[in-house]
Amino acid sequence: MQYWFVSLLACLVIFSAAQSQQNEEYLEIGEKILHKGLVEEGAYTFLEKLLEVGPRFAGTPEKAAAVEITYQMLKDIGLDKVWLEPVTVPRWVRGDVEEAKIVGSQRIGDEILSIAALGGSIATPQEGITAPVVEVHSFEELEELGDSVEGKIVFFNRPMDRRHLNTFAAYSGAVNQRSRGAIEAAKYGAIGVLVRSLTLRIDDYPHTGGMRYEDGIPQIPAASISTKGAELLSESLEFENDLHVYMRFTPEMRDSVETYNVIGEITGTEYPDEIILIGAHLDSWDITPGAHDDGAGVAQVIQGLKLLHELDLRPKRTVRGVLFANEEFGISGGFAYAESAERDNEEHLIAIESDRGGFLPLGFTVDNEDQVVEYFQRYTYLFEPYGMHQIIQGFGGVDIIPLREQGTIAIGLLPDSQRYFDVHHSAKDTLETVNPRELELGAVAMALFAYVLAEDGLPRFIHEEYLSN
């Protein structure tokens, strides 16, 4: 053999031995984190306490209480640094009245419908709206009806497509009714909108969520209707297509409110300004305890930091937990964080968000190009023993979109999606639907990935391509 070949071989052997030794070390750390997590189930304890304040909608006193509680939780862990950063959040208040019913049915009488105004909707007139209802399943169908919907309530009733294994795909295929329904209906003169709740269950809980208006198009009131209500209304319209619906709700916009992103970190021992962020959003919708959305993520971030701190795992780079002030109603937490002057001397390599519920974690989604996703797949071995090793291309998280736009690699914790939309944005999103072990496994996954990434950093090709702006 040639000398150079022997040398190369020796190098490869040494390199791969070193690599495999490092892998062994990381695997052992994984076991430690897992065992500690499963034994103490701390994420559930944090979640239980957080949920005592009630719904944490942006700008509410309950949300302010949640800031204090989680700030204190981070302090109590004994992290290197815990602080608050100011965020201004818009304030929308649901109001006291929220009611709807079918009117004028010969067949079934005046049936009450369960509704919840969509977040951001204007109020109905004081006396409510009573108007004929037109059911549509798409914007195309609405366009065909055109001006015939004038003066009417448009009822968007396209269900989530059950055939998708991934319920988020089913959600994506239906959510435009909620987000843009009022805009599209108003174009043709409709005076109100009802949107089928975005859930795969047939029950009587309305599921709220964000909606938008557009400049130059009249603003009309919009509410979600429970799937049971939607089925009833649809069936009733088959028998009597001249049915009216009465609906009244009284939300209003108020002055913006000052609040905070809640932040704590384990400062890096070698490169303190290079950040691996783990994040979740502290706010919830106003009609729900928000146990999975996103109490679960908040609890996992806090517990993830606690696990690393108490196991004395101090990586070279900083692991920072951020509890974003407002995701549901305008992403103000994420924007304030990314745009803060505090970021000027920091480099955010990677941000990992947990905002898909506290269910069994299956892996991570990497919101980036193929070659970057492939790069992260080198960590598959770390999560394989726990069945959490799907590292695939996919969305990172809403709160970290602003960071992503600055070049940070956005990663999302990927739990099983089957149960998420049963509870999402509704009163059903309670502590009782959370399994302490599934929740904890998410904290374990986040902590382990954050630690290893904070040790390893990023290779030059990613660094130069994405972070050098």
Place this chain on the structure above:
Amino acid sequence: MQYWFVSLLACLVIFSAAQSQQNEEYLEIGEKILHKGLVEEGAYTFLEKLLEVGPRFAGTPEKAAAVEITYQMLKDIGLDKVWLEPVTVPRWVRGDVEEAKIVGSQRIGDEILSIAALGGSIATPQEGITAPVVEVHSFEELEELGDSVEGKIVFFNRPMDRRHLNTFAAYSGAVNQRSRGAIEAAKYGAIGVLVRSLTLRIDDYPHTGGMRYEDGIPQIPAASISTKGAELLSESLEFENDLHVYMRFTPEMRDSVETYNVIGEITGTEYPDEIILIGAHLDSWDITPGAHDDGAGVAQVIQGLKLLHELDLRPKRTVRGVLFANEEFGISGGFAYAESAERDNEEHLIAIESDRGGFLPLGFTVDNEDQVVEYFQRYTYLFEPYGMHQIIQGFGGVDIIPLREQGTIAIGLLPDSQRYFDVHHSAKDTLETVNPRELELGAVAMALFAYVLAEDGLPRFIHEEYLSN
């Protein structure tokens, strides 16, 4: 190139093209089964109806009703054959009284403890037992105490080990307290047994389950105690180690009862006597709706057959669904099935059981040697699109143990285990804890695997090694 080499290459190419075409076909069939399943969620509908009868404990009228209901369900599908096969089941009746409390505590007074007699336990004396309590965590600890437990109640309080990711491993490490606790305690003269409930949650529900006596060793009454009760009792004993517990329960054995295994099949088009069995057990414990254990499995078997039937998927070999009459209290359904003369002209190649709850399916366990497990791993590709592709060595199912002893390959559906012991054998095992989609995915997995195995059969090496008796 040599001629032989070219020929070999050509053969390989042709073979692998045929193989890959078949794989494509199976993948398409998988998509069809999946989509139909997710759209109709039939397993949940079956489960809902089944649960209306109440607990289905062996020998009860409710269990008899469940036989009729499921027989009718199979008939209604329009299967090729639906029938009943007789089974004799033992009959144990819990009785009306079931109570326990801490007695004589200066510190906390007479605290009530939630208990449930273990299945098969004798009654306490009419007036109950009031006796000192000795807490132990293992049979070794009990042995060391020896005769000092004479006249006392032994309190087995070893928790399931939370560090196991697989909760069944944690269960296995604790279940001997329940199954053999009364035997071991009676050896040293104890007069009663309390066993910490086998769950990872701390709550006030007792979880019952089977227990045994042994010839020549006195029979003493045994009950499960809720984990909350167990924690309270343990803590109380730390302060006052001379505490007494009063307990009284009144179960009794009655005459055996005649009932049935419920069976339906899609008869094989080419080899009708070669059977791929999908199974579950129809009975539940008497204190629980048994939604996950094993209503879920029953619903999945029925729905699995319905999916194949309605998609007109008629394989070469028979796909047979068996709802076993009694698993919880002596496996009489499984034994009667395997030993029936009806089996004489049949060859059971494979039996797949669903008895680990209606949770997210992750794959299958094959209860056999490495080379057999490896053989089945050729089907990984079929389940990979759905994330159900763990095909690993592991237990098949209790009801199919007798078939396995005859050489049948025993396979178990493998769902996520995190939530199972929250509800197992307790009043918490309700319909509300079942997600219709997770349940349906199990039916889809069973139907797809059964269909493909009924098409492919088994290779000679397995056939000869295991089935040629």
